[in-house]
Amino acid sequence: MAKNKRQKNRASFKKKHQDRVRQSDFTRDFHAGDQETLADVDLSERVSGKGELTRKRTYVDLSGDNASHLPDYITGRVISVHGLKSRVLGEDGVIYECALRQVLKSLNIDQRSAVVAGDHVRLRAATSRDGMIESVAPRQGIISRTSRGQQHILVANVDYLLIIASAAEPGIKPALIDRFLLTAEHCGVKPVVVINKTDLVNPTSLQQLVGVYASLGYRVLLTSAERNLNIEYLKALLHNKQTALAGQSGVGKSSLLNAIEPGLGLAVASVSQDNEKGRHTTTAAQLIPLQSGGAVFDTPGIRQFQLWDIQANEVAGLMPDLRPFVNSCRYTDCLHLNEDQCAIKDAVADGKIDSRRYDSYCHLLESDLLLGDLKN
Ligand SMILES: Nc1nc2c(ncn2[C@@H]2O[C@H](COP(=O)(O)OP(=O)(O)O)[C@@H](O)[C@H]2O)c(=O)[nH]1
Numbered sequence: 199m200a201k202n203k204r205q206k207n208r209a210s211f212k213k214k215h216q217d218r219v220r221q222s223d224f225t226r227d228f229h230a231g232d233q234e235t236l237a238d239v240d241l242s243e244r245v246s247g248k249g250e251l252t253r254k255r256t257y258v259d260l261s262g263d264n265a266s267h268l269p270d271y272i273t274g275r276v277i278s279v280h281g282l283k284s285r286v287l288g289e290d291g292v293i294y295e296c297a298l299r300q301v302l303k304s305l306n307i308d309q310r311s312a313v314v315a316g317d318h319v320r321l322r323a324a325t326s327r328d329g330m331i332e333s334v335a336p337r338q339g340i341i342s343r344t345s346r347g348q349q350h351i352l353v354a355n356v357d358y359l360l361i362i363a364s365a366a367e368p369g370i371k372p373a374l375i376d377r378f379l380l381t382a383e384h385c386g387v388k389p390v391v392v393i394n395k396t397d398l399v400n401p402t403s404l405q406q407l408v409g410v411y412a413s414l415g416y417r418v419l420l421t422s423a424e425r426n427l428n429i430e431y432l433k434a435l436l437h438n439k440q441t442a443l444a445g446q447s448g449v450g451k452s453s454l455l456n457a458i459e460p461g462l463g464l465a466v467a468s469v470s471q472d473n474e475k476g477r478h479t480t481t482a483a484q485l486i487p488l489q490s491g492g493a494v495f496d497t498p499g500i501r502q503f504q505l506w507d508i509q510a511n512e513v514a515g516l517m518p519d520l521r522p523f524v525n526s527c528r529y530t531d532c533l534h535l536n537e538d539q540c541a542i543k544d545a546v547a548d549g550k551i552d553s554r555r556y557d558s559y560c561h562l563l564e565s566d567l568l569l570g571d572l573k574n
């Protein structure tokens with residue numbers, strides 16, 4: 199049976215999650231003239247003190263309703279959710295298979311995702327391995343996707359979205375990176391771009407792309423899991439952070455994690471066939487605690503991520519390079535596609551906006567958000 203005296207543990211558990219988070223509108227400070235080096239981007243203060251307050255609130259909720267005198271309550275973190283069962287890593291280090299209290303199921307918490315990977319919960323242990331989730335703390339930094347028009351939260355309480363691409367095999371797809379960046383902006387989660395497999399290309403071929411992202415204030419990290427390049431840097435980045443991974447299959451996500459923490463022993467080179475018969479047939483996210491502190495979320499669902507509630511006219515505002523121009527178009531409802539006297543198209547023509555980024559914008563708008571509308 200779990201014990202009663204949990205206060206101390208609870209306090210130390212809390213500490214891990216007090217990292218400051220990014221102010222969601224930090225990129226507003228961006229000016230087209232700011233040319234920052236990669237190192238500057240990394241070191242610059244792009245976070246605010248907002249996180250500490252909000253995160254503290256999370257814990258007041260966990261412990262603030264007379265839980266302390268009730269026996270056998272344990273706080274924990276949801277590792278994964280499978281149907282009605284959740285695996286929860288308790289503060290005592292035990293993994294509990296948990297059911298969800300009926301009242302929670304019926305509560306409309308964040309649009310039907312009653313409990314998701316990454317949630318901080320309080321559970322009542324029934325046995326040494328089973329328990330019942332009694333409450334879910336308010337969430338920070340959620341990443342969600344849409345399925346049949348409904349929002350599904352994939353992970354909760356994340357600090358970073360680590361967007362992993364590969365320089366080759368598969369070749370780099372900047373439009374996909376842009377799409378994930380938009381996801382991060384929209385979800386208010388700080389993005390970091392990792393370009394792996396740099397051992398397969400001449401690094402100068404990446405310079406232009408990396409330069410554009412760096413100038414937008416996005417942190418970019420060039421890695422090679424194979425050659426152990428920048429692995430220590432990545433490790434330091436993930437230290438004590440809650441990080442969701444995004445990136446297509448084969449770019450080296452598992453390889454990078456294994457390089458950071460060899461003990462993880464994640465399967466490498468898994469192909470999509472494996473997924474169909476393998477352990478994780480669904481898009482269920484899984485939390486992987488790191489020894490160094492912090493955790494990584496393997497989130498297969500992010501691959502099919504859809505921009506669930508972004509309006510077409512919001513997209514430019516979520517792109518830091520387009521944002522400064524959106525209010526200068528002739529039409530207030532300008533979508534910056536075929537309209538005349540469009541400040542964004544002018545800026546592209548003047549070289550103030552990278553034309554590839556603008557192409558990404560157009561593609562995203564036409565393929566994802568407007569669907570067939572434009573053709574009618
Ligand atoms: N050349 C090279 N190959 C890599 C690198 N990282 C991973 N790979 C290979 O890429 C394949 C896919 O890696 P994996 O980690 O399973 O990718 P995931 O699907 O994103 O998890 C495997 O064959 C790895 O050995 C790298 O930095 N350089």
Ligand SMILES: [Mg+2]
Nearest residue numbers: 451452465468
């Ligand atoms: Mg993998």
Ligand SMILES: [Zn+2]
Nearest residue numbers: 527532534540
């Ligand atoms: Zn316009």
